[in-house]
Amino acid sequence: MHKAVPIRAASIVLGLLGCWGLDLLCRAFLRDSEQRLVVLAGLYVTLAVSLNLINGIAGQFSIGHAAFYQIGAYTAGYLAFFFYLQSPLQGVGWLLAMLALGMATAALAGLVVGLPSLRLRGDYLAIVTLGFGEIIRIVVQAIDLTTPAGEQVGGALGMSVEPRIRIVGLVWLFALAAIAVSRNLCKSSHGLALLSIREDEIASAAMGVQVAKMKVAAFMIGSAFAGGAGVLLAHSESFISPSMFPMDLSFIVLTMVVLRGSGAITGSVVAALTLFYVPEYLRGLKAADGTALTVTGATLVGWILAVIAAVVAVRWIAYQYRGPRKTRLAGYAATFFGALLVGRALGWAFSFFPALSGASYEVQKLRMVIFAASLIIIMLLRPEGVLGRHEFSWDWLARALRIRRPREAVG
Amino acid sequence: MSLLRLEKATIRFGGLVAVNEVSFDIRKGELFGLIGPNGAGKTTCFNLVTGMYKPTSGRILFEDRDIAGLPVARIVRLGIARTFQNIRLFGSLSALDNVVVAAHLHRRANLIDALLGDPRSMADTERLREEAMGYLRALDLGDVAHAQSRDLPYGKQRRLEIARALATQPKLLLLDEPAAGMNPAEKEDLADTVRRLRDEFGKTLLLIEHDMRFVMGLCERIVVLDHGEKISEGPPEHVRNDPKVIEAYLGEAV
Numbered sequence: 314m315h316k317a318v319p320i321r322a323a324s325i326v327l328g329l330l331g332c333w334g335l336d337l338l339c340r341a342f343l344r345d346s347e348q349r350l351v352v353l354a355g356l357y358v359t360l361a362v363s364l365n366l367i368n369g370i371a372g373q374f375s376i377g378h379a380a381f382y383q384i385g386a387y388t389a390g391y392l393a394f395f396f397y398l399q400s401p402l403q404g405v406g407w408l409l410a411m412l413a414l415g416m417a418t419a420a421l422a423g424l425v426v427g428l429p430s431l432r433l434r435g436d437y438l439a440i441v442t443l444g445f446g447e448i449i450r451i452v453v454q455a456i457d458l459t460t461p462a463g464e465q466v467g468g469a470l471g472m473s474v475e476p477r478i479r480i481v482g483l484v485w486l487f488a489l490a491a492i493a494v495s496r497n498l499c500k501s502s503h504g505l506a507l508l509s510i511r512e513d514e515i516a517s518a519a520m521g522v523q524v525a526k527m528k529v530a531a532f533m534i535g536s537a538f539a540g541g542a543g544v545l546l547a548h549s550e551s552f553i554s555p556s557m558f559p560m561d562l563s564f565i566v567l568t569m570v571v572l573r574g575s576g577a578i579t580g581s582v583v584a585a586l587t588l589f590y591v592p593e594y595l596r597g598l599k600a601a602d603g604t605a606l607t608v609t610g611a612t613l614v615g616w617i618l619a620v621i622a623a624v625v626a627v628r629w630i631a632y633q634y635r636g637p638r639k640t641r642l643a644g645y646a647a648t649f650f651g652a653l654l655v656g657r658a659l660g661w662a663f664s665f666f667p668a669l670s671g672a673s674y675e676v677q678k679l680r681m682v683i684f685a686a687s688l689i690i691i692m693l694l695r696p697e698g699v700l701g702r703h704e705f706s707w708d709w710l711a712r713a714l715r716i717r718r719p720r721e722a723v724g
Numbered sequence: 725m726s727l728l729r730l731e732k733a734t735i736r737f738g739g740l741v742a743v744n745e746v747s748f749d750i751r752k753g754e755l756f757g758l759i760g761p762n763g764a765g766k767t768t769c770f771n772l773v774t775g776m777y778k779p780t781s782g783r784i785l786f787e788d789r790d791i792a793g794l795p796v797a798r799i800v801r802l803g804i805a806r807t808f809q810n811i812r813l814f815g816s817l818s819a820l821d822n823v824v825v826a827a828h829l830h831r832r833a834n835l836i837d838a839l840l841g842d843p844r845s846m847a848d849t850e851r852l853r854e855e856a857m858g859y860l861r862a863l864d865l866g867d868v869a870h871a872q873s874r875d876l877p878y879g880k881q882r883r884l885e886i887a888r889a890l891a892t893q894p895k896l897l898l899l900d901e902p903a904a905g906m907n908p909a910e911k912e913d914l915a916d917t918v919r920r921l922r923d924e925f926g927k928t929l930l931l932i933e934h935d936m937r938f939v940m941g942l943c944e945r946i947v948v949l950d951h952g953e954k955i956s957e958g959p960p961e962h963v964r965n966d967p968k969v970i971e972a973y974l975g976e977a978v
Contacts, residue, residue, distance in 0.1 A: 318843055497841035502828040502849045504838070505817065509825040512814035519774060519808075521800035521829035521892050530835060 320707060328489045336482030348481055352549050354589050355484035356542045361569040361585035362491045362578060363538035368570050369577045370495070370504065371531035372511025373430050374439045377446030378566050381536040383558035384422050385415035385543025387453055390474045390553050394458070394466060397475045408478050411544045412487070419540020420533040422449075427532030431525050434514075446563055454555040471554025479549040487545060491538040495578050498534075507531055572691060579705040591687065595680035610672035615660030620686075623652035624693055631694070726785075727752045727928050728804075728896055733772055733782035733792075742768045744952040745782065750896070755922055756930045757943030759963075761972055764949040766932040767809060770898055773930075774806050775799040786896070801829060805894035807885040809901045809932070815874035819865055819884050822873050823856035824849075826891035856891055862925075863887040863917065879910045886917070890925065897921060899931040903938050911935070915942050936973075940964060948972065 339348050364378045389411040402410055429441050457468040466472045498504040507527055509517040518524045547553045569588050573580030600606045626648045630641055664670045676683075732745040743765045750756045758766050771777045773784060778793035785791070791799055805826075814822050831852060833845035860869050863883045868876055873884060882902060889897055902918070903911045915938065921927045933939040939946060940960040948956040948963055950972040956963050963969055 317846055321841060321843075493841065494839050497845075498839055500841070500849065501833070501838035501845050502824055502831055502852050503835050503845075505821050505825050506828050508817060508821075509814045512816060513812050515776075516808065516812035516814065517825070518796040519776075519800065519806055519812075520826040520888060521797050522825065523797050534839065 324493075324707070328486070328493075332482040332486040332489065335485055336480065339481040345479075348479060349549070350590075350593055351481050352479060352484045352545070354586055355481070355488045356546055357566070357569070357589045358488040358582050358585045359484075359491045359538055359542040360566045361573070361581040362488070362495055363535040363542075364566050365535075365570045365573060365577055365581040366495055366498070366538075367531050367535040368567070369573060369581070370499065370511065371507045371528055373427075373528060373531065374435055375426070375430075375442040375532070375535075376439050376563050376567050377426070377442035377444075377449075378535075378539055379558045379560065379562040380442075380446035380449040381419045381422060381539035382543040382546070382562070383449055383453065383555070384419045384536075385540030386474075386547040386553045386558070387543075388415045388418045388540070389544040389547040390467075390472050393475045393547075394472065404476060405478060405480070405483075407476065408483075408544070408548050411548070412541050415544035416537040416541045419543070420537040422540075423533040423536025424529060426536070427529035430528050430532065443560070443563075446560060450555050450558055450560075469555060471552060471556075473552050474547040475551070477548065477551035484545050484549070487538075487541055492578055492582065494534065494538075499578065503527075568688060572688070588684075592680050592684050595683060596677055598676050606676045607673045608676060609660075609664065609670050610674070611663035611666065611669040612660040613674060614669055615658070615663055616656045618659055619652045619656035620690070622655060623648050624690055626651075627694055725752055726750065727754075727787060728773065728930070729783075729785040730769075730773075731783040731785065733769070733779050733784055735768060735772060735777055736780045742952050743772065743779075743949075746947075746949065746952070746954050747782075748947045748954065748957060750928060750930060752895075752928055753922065753926070754928055754945060755918070755943045756928070757939045757946040758930060758932045758949065759934075759936070759939055759946060760949035763951075764972075765952040766949055767900060768952075769949070770806060770900055770932065773799075773898065774804060800892050800894070803893070803895035804898065805889035805892040805896075806898035807882075807889050807900055807902060809904065811881050811885055813873040813881060813884060813888070815872070817873060818870050819860060819873050819876065819880075819887075820853065820856055820869040822884060823859050823888050823891045824852050826888045827852040827856050827859075829892050830855075859887045859891045860884075862890075879906060879913075882906070882914070883917070886921075890921070890927075894927065896928045896930065899929065901932055901934055903933060903935050911938055918942060 335351075339351055343351065360378060360382060364375065367373050367375045367378075392411060392414065393407075397407065400407060426442060426445050430438050433441060453467075454469050458466045458472075460466055498507070506517070506522045509520065509522055510524055510527060514524055546557075550557075565588060566585075569584040570581060572584040572588070598606045627645060630644045630648070634641060634644065726749045728750040730747050730749075732747055733743060734741065734745050735743045746765075746769065758769060760766050768777065772779050772792070773786075775791070775794050775796040775798070783790050783792055786799075786802060786804060789802075791802065791804075794802075814825060817825070831848050833842065833848040837845040838849075857866070857869060860866050863886060865880060865883055865887060868880060873881065876884060886897075886899065886902065889899075899918070903914055906914060918929060918931070919942070922929055931939070931943070940963075943960065945959055946957070946963045947954055948966070948969050950968075955968045955972060956966040958966075
């Protein structure tokens with residue numbers, strides 16, 4: 314037996330238990346609207362990890378990922394519309410069957426998009442994938458169906474999907490499956506072959522890597538997981554419409570992948586969760602009396618200046634300062650608290666200018682601005698990505714918890 | 725027995741005839757040199773043999789089988805590997821992983837096994853890793869196995885390219901200007917390595933080189949190209965004194 318088998322088995326059991334536990338916790342403590350957010354977060358993680366397979370690992374710049382998500386969702390939607398009532402499978406059984414079919418359909422679409430990637434590179438491929446994403450959205454928007462009862466279904470109005478099943482545990486189990494598959498791939502020589510295509514396609518072929526086959530395979534695997542996520546979305550929301558899959562969605566998922574760092578998989582997960590929850594958190598911000606939270610122009614300008622100063626300071630400490638690590642960490646802490654103080658102080662100072670103190674803004678409406686600004690800040694402070702080259706592993710966890718001694722140098 | 729035979733291999737790019745009816749014959753176990761002034765068509769010849777270009781006419785026989793125009797990856801599988809004149813390592817991968825990519829050719833597990841993390845696939849990858857480590861050690865790169873390949877010093881990058889080509893387990897190894905940019909000591913080292921590839925690993929070698937002294941001291945037979953045509957062929961002494969070769973190199977000490 315291979316020495317990794319017990320660890321593998323333990324990981325699977327732990328993953329199953331974790332998802333089950335998460336499901337129980339969500340049911341026990343969260344409202345329906347909050348459960349929905351946990352589901353969406355899981356779907357975003359799946360999307361980011363699956364796009365990472367295409368963009369990050371195989372190096373094929375694809376920016377139409379929402380299309381595969383949509384294809385999965387609409388496969389589930391249309392099949393439910395035509396067949397659910399007569400189907401012997403009901404409830405979760407139906408959902409699992411849809412999951413398989415949605416993945417297969419999206420994989421097929423991945424094959425269609427993967428083929429041009431054999432001839433196109435970089436920006437040209439990006440344009441094709443972008444176009445593909447738009448085509449799918451517009452085609453779906455154009456298809457109208459009328460039920461025997463004369464009811465209009467599909468098209469721009471969207472369609473309802475039967476049955477409504479929202480299982481947090483299943484969604485996260487699927488996300489874990491996407492993570493596990495990516496990770497297995499990265500640990501095998503097949504993953505290295507994919508990475509070599511990203512690095513230098515010509516040299517890769519000259520080393521005997523079947524470049525065309527591997528590229529298309531990466532597209533198909535990545536799309537399949539996005540399609541599966543779409544199926545889960547459709548059944549969780551019980552409603553789908555083309556406006557749920559805008560081009561922005563592809564770009565947000567792409568941003569998650571770009572921010573991932575070269576520690577590709579763990580970074581994708583962390584970036585996906587952060588980028589998903591930050592806007593949601595800001596959306597939910599309320600003032601003490603329950604009305605929308607507003608800030609005056611003075612406060613806003615004060616904070617903007619403080620943040621800029623803090624970014625400059627952190628960059629200086631990170632790249633210019635050559636002192637010991639402790640002073641450096643103290644410097645970061647000082648910058649953080651200093652920025653809080655400066656922000657307050659500037660806000661107070663600016664409040665004497667009527668032009669600034671007169672204007673007021675709702676934080677909720679600023680959320681995409683804040684989102685964009687935080688992206689810029691991350692790129693400035695962590696050009697290597699949120700997690701840099703760190704990748705989660707049991708070994709790493711054990712070392713972090715000091716269970717195992719540092720790995721001895723190999724070779 | 726001839727391992728590789730070019731029969732009137734020709735390639736045209738538009739009006740330019742880059743390689744014109746070049747024929748030669750490499751026997752098993754030979755150290756064979758391909759030389760010529762800049763733009764003579766040496767690298768184009770390599771690209772014909774490795775499948776990067778398809779010849780306009782003529783035949784390229786490897787072990788008596790016409791390989792002209794086969795896909796690159798296919799030709800590697802048949803047993804021809806190459807290094808690149810302008811180093812083309814997989815920069816962000818470690819030296820070891822660079823070699824594993826090449827050894828990947830001899831994996832047993834398929835992609836599905838790899839995705840599912842099948843223990844057979846894991847064992848397979850480990851086997852390839854060990855194999856790759858062996859090639860690194862053979863080329864004195866054992867100590868830098870885990871360094872990112874783009875951070876390696878130039879000489880080591882060149883050696884890593886050879887290690888990588890070797891890991892595909894070729895019968896014929898094509899080295900494109902392996903000594904380019906090396907200092908005399910490094911060249912000496914490289915010459916030893918090349919001899920070892922033949923004597924210990926039993927490879928047949930075809931090398932393109934600019935440095936006359938290097939080639940003359942190393943190769944047993946040499947073909948000289950100029951303007952895409954073969955102008956001379958034979959052992960170093962013969963080539964060195966061939967008036968056509970001297971004219972092609974015009975004044976350069978041969």
